[in-house]
Amino acid sequence: MSTLLKRGKVTFTSAGYWTVPEGIYEVDVDAAGGGGGGGSPAASSTGGGGGGGSALRGIKVPVVPGQRLTIALGAGGLTGAYVDLTTPIAGSVGGSTTITDADGNVIFICKGGNGGA
Secondary structure: OOHHHHOOOOOOOOOEEEEOOOOOOEEEEEEEOOOOOOOOOEOOEOOOOOOOOOEEEEEEEEOOOOOEEEEEOOOOOOOOOOOEOOEOOOOOOOOOEEEEOOOOOEEEEEOOOOOOO
16 A cells, blocks of 8 residues: 555545545544524614534544545525514524445534524
8 A cells, every 4th residue: 555545635625425445444534514604684683694614623534445435515504584674584504514434324524503593
């Protein structure tokens, strides 16, 4: 096994799949969940900002060589819908970033932020 592969880096900027290379039994994961959507305004106030998604760095995740993993990246939450001047609507929760094995088991999760009110 080459040293380069053991110290390699794989970056995902969109959802996808990754097959664990031979000789790899653990990966270090850096990830962020999607931020929550901002709340809609009412006549007496502005809408609240959405919460930031969680951020994790250097989390060790056990894997098996040849294992096919599904990577899902958490999207930002939606802004609360405007109803009228007296009814603010909260923004939606941001999506979680996850790694799932071939059996559908979530082996890593980085949660999204709450929606603003």
